[in-house]
Amino acid sequence: MRTEPSRVRDRRGPLLVASAALGLAAIVALAGQAGAGGSVNWLVPLPLFVGAAIGAVYGRRHPGERRAEPRTVFTTAEEAAFVRMRAKAAELLPELGLLIAEAPVALPGGTPGIERALDAYAAAGTVLDGARDLADLAGVVALVEEGTAPIRAAMNAARPRRRRLLSRRPVPAQPHTPLTCFFNPFHGLATAGEMSWRMLGRRDLLTVAVCAECAAALAARRTPQSLTVRHEGRLVPYYEVPPEQSLWAATGFGSLTGVPLAPLVNRGDFRRAAERR
Numbered sequence: 001m002r003t004e005p006s007r008v009r010d011r012r013g014p015l016l017v018a019s020a021a022l023g024l025a026a027i028v029a030l031a032g033q034a035g036a037g038g039s040v041n042w043l044v045p046l047p048l049f050v051g052a053a054i055g056a057v058y059g060r061r062h063p064g065e066r067r068a069e070p071r072t073v074f075t076t077a078e079e080a081a082f083v084r085m086r087a088k089a090a091e092l093l094p095e096l097g098l099l100i101a102e103a104p105v106a107l108p109g110g111t112p113g114i115e116r117a118l119d120a121y122a123a124a125g126t127v128l129d130g131a132r133d134l135a136d137l138a139g140v141v142a143l144v145e146e147g148t149a150p151i152r153a154a155m156n157a158a159r160p161r162r163r164r165l166l167s168r169r170p171v172p173a174q175p176h177t178p179l180t181c182f183f184n185p186f187h188g189l190a191t192a193g194e195m196s197w198r199m200l201g202r203r204d205l206l207t208v209a210v211c212a213e214c215a216a217a218l219a220a221r222r223t224p225q226s227l228t229v230r231h232e233g234r235l236v237p238y239y240e241v242p243p244e245q246s247l248w249a250a251t252g253f254g255s256l257t258g259v260p261l262a263p264l265v266n267r268g269d270f271r272r273a274a275e276r277r
Contacts, residue, residue, distance in 0.1 A: 124147065229241060
């Protein structure tokens with residue numbers, strides 16, 4: 001199916017051809033009069049010139065339609081990226097479910113940890129079902145990590161000391177410590193800890209959890225590669241979306257609030273923010 005800009009372009013093409021034909025006919029008419037040795041009567045080809053001028057003006061007054069095709073291509077690419085990342089996010093839920101099912105309840109702090117994991121599992125499912133953009137899918141990633149953290153922390157605490165030292169996954173000091181990168185949860189875990197950062201155009205400093213790559217960018221006074229979403233027709237960093245329209249902008253995936261995301265989702269904050277978009 002052709003898009004609307006394509007149909008407009010199809011109509012404009014024949015019109016421009018007709019305009020050129022009218023202009024050529026006008027020139028031929030004038031040449032014929034001159035070749036016959038008579039005086040040139042400008043009224044004869046005048047309608048032809050007028051038609052050619054109208055066609056040319058119409059073609060030039062619609063430059064925005066000529067630029068519509070790239071936007072269509074970019075939109076298609078964004079949709080393809082969303083579908084691809086949604087499939088990857090959907091694979092995380094069964095993994096968390098399996099981890100919950102295999103976690104021994106008798107672990108130190110096991111029951112509260114499993115309850116937090118179950119809350120995060122339910123919240124991740126809610127967000128996945130209502131996901132509209134990449135930020136929502138990043139929210140699924142953050143929620144899965146939030147549910148994974150307490151179980152892995154409890155299991156890590158129960159291991160012999162040597163095995164704990166070999167574990168590469170960080171153990172949070174508190175169950176709600178942000179585990180994913182503030183700038184883009186798809187970057188992975190916030191292994192570099194927390195750093196100070198000032199949003200462009202703002203004077204106040206924020207403390208955010210970052211991955212190693214984003215930490216290096218901040219140390220070099222460069223802006224990290226942030227997760228972008230489409231807002232009001234243009235791509236912007238997700239944290240520039242009004243917080244009332246995005247739970248992720250309001251919380252920074254947990255960095256800005258320091259509280260678990262799962263209870264916020266399960267009480268309806270994600271749904272209400274999505275309805276205001």
